[in-house]
Amino acid sequence: MEWPIEARVTLLGDVYPFSEDEQEWAHKQYIAKHPHGLSEQWGNFHYFRMQNISDIYFIGGFGTVAWVDVKEYEALQPDKIAIDGGEHNLKELNAIFSKPLRELLASESEVDDAALISIDSKGIDVRVRQGVVWFLFFDFLAKVL
Incomplete structure (x- = not known):
């Protein structure tokens, strides 16, 4: 596991x-x-x-x-995105973007899976699996909300 x-x-x-x-x-x-x-x-x-x-x-x-x-x-204070349905937002975003994200990343090398695993007003974290699991962190240029 x-x-x-x-x-x-x-x-x-x-x-x-x-x-x-x-x-x-x-x-x-x-x-x-x-x-x-x-x-x-x-x-x-x-x-x-x-x-x-x-x-x-x-x-x-x-x-x-x-x-x-x-x-x-x-x-x-709690992060507004996290308290206003962060998990629900992740499910919706993954339903829309997981496949395109995997395809985008696969243009550089083979990718088994890609998914957003957390989001807040400062950025998103993405889990990428290429045989092993990698984690990518994307900071927003400015705080959201």
């Missing part, structure tokens, strides 16, 4: 369990987002809340690692 290289983050801080009253609410939120989640298999599944984030460690792949300033992070 091939694992995609995607950015990830480690948050460090104080973690507390939800109160008994909040556990049911949290479980409903989890099931709504992950309808086929594994929580039903465990009888002692509990939900927690992180408060007072003390450190953030970002791993972006391809050697990109950095500590993120907590105050700067807390001041950020």
Whole structure:
């Protein structure tokens, strides 16, 4: 199995369990987002809340690692494209552009598959498979939105 290289983050801080009253609410939120989640298999599944984030460690792949300033992070706003249906937009864009993108890239060398894997106001990431998986990153010339 091939694992995609995607950015990830480690948050460090104080973690507390939800109160008994909040556990049911949290479980409903989890099931709504992950309808086929594994929580039903465990009888002692509990939900927690992180408060007072003390450190953030970002791993972006391809050697990109950095500590993120907590105050700067807390001041950020979510990317509009990502919160306004980023996954839905990717499905639509791939339905329209995946084949032409694969054909365009194949004009230089054989390409098995090409797909947009993420999009935000700064650019797009494309996964290209040529026997092995390659990732291409395209920055927009200016921030979109």
